[in-house]
Amino acid sequence: MKKCFSVIICVVCILTLFACGKKANPIVLPQSSDVVSVDVIDGENTVNCSDKTWIDEVISGLSDSKPTNRESVQDFPQVDNYIKVELNSQTEKTTVFVYKDKGKFYVEQPYNGIYIIDSDLYKMFWELY
Template identity: 50%
Template sequence: MKIRIKKTAAIVFMIFLLTACGKPGRPIVLPAGEEVISISVSDGERTGYSPDAKGEADEFISDFFNVLADMEITNKESITDAPANVDYITINLNCEDKTTTLFYYKDKGTEYVEQPYQGIYKPDAALGLYIMEMLDAADNTKETVTFQAKIIESSNDAILVKPVDGSLELNSADKFSILNEEKHELQVGDLIEVVYNGEIMETYPAQLGEVYEITVVERAGADAMWDRIPMVRVNGKLYYDTGRESGETGRCGTMDGEITSTVDGTEIPMEDDQSNFGSGFGYQYGKDDTIEIYMNEKWMIFEYRDE
């Protein structure tokens, strides 16, 4: 009988040790307070940021951080990358070289902060107030991205631009088509600044999600000569270079026509079988209102567009 009691006691003691050494109850892991340069919070629809002004930002970040550092440790365990079955708000503590991510939520009226695989904590009520303040401020601001570009085509309705060297947009596409809704008086060669919401459509030329503002940074000189996109006029219609090479096989050896005259690269061809990039090139009609021109031992696709 005594032996059984000892075995039972030993089992209970082992369970206690395993429970005590598990993940629940561990302190939160935060960067050093002085390393945090900004804080952002997001509820999935809005993203709020700590203030920009230096003095105001330092005070806000310090107060926010102190609440996180002084939270009550609970015995709840974090076993997922993000909280499950609750609506949560993501908190990012941004440092120069890393970001620490936490999650804030309410469960049965109680506020919690969860650090994935580390622990779950009870914050002071001030944390929720800070978070709501940041999200409310986000309602009055738009997330914007700005880049500069040179205009390579312009009309009253739209412009075609090439992002300047070094811009992130140039990594996505070398040409962007942008609506000219404000009817800006723009000309080829103008340097403009575009403010938009950061979204880039997977088209070619690429298109932007929502454009907020277009500003002229530098006008092209009155005597500046900027080449237009290569184009050719056939049967009264203007065809534009797409930059794409045709993959057509089994091609007929007979040409449908030939470019017989040319104008300067800054001009628009006005006569049939005339281009702004040279003459003597044969062409054949392609699919979907295109023509394919044989030049430099390649068949290049030109597509019809409204002038």
């Protein structure tokens, strides 16, 4: 009886630890209809895209991103190779960073969260160069 009770307590403690992991806040993006252009910046290279179909695909892909337990606590990602993406609307600019780390694809919104994205969305940005 004592052994069974100890096992149950251990299982409950482990499940509690996994359940307590805080997910990132939802990604904050402008409405697709408000975005007039997107600047994709890789180092010193900048590509500006104002094609509405492409912008709609980008916003849709970013909106479908899945939150992770990782936090964004700096202005830039802590990886070597990333692309800066600026979503430009009439009134504001929203900045996110897209990168690959350990075989997974991410979008990071500074001080908001880190999200997993589809590899196709990642490739859409790199194909501009």
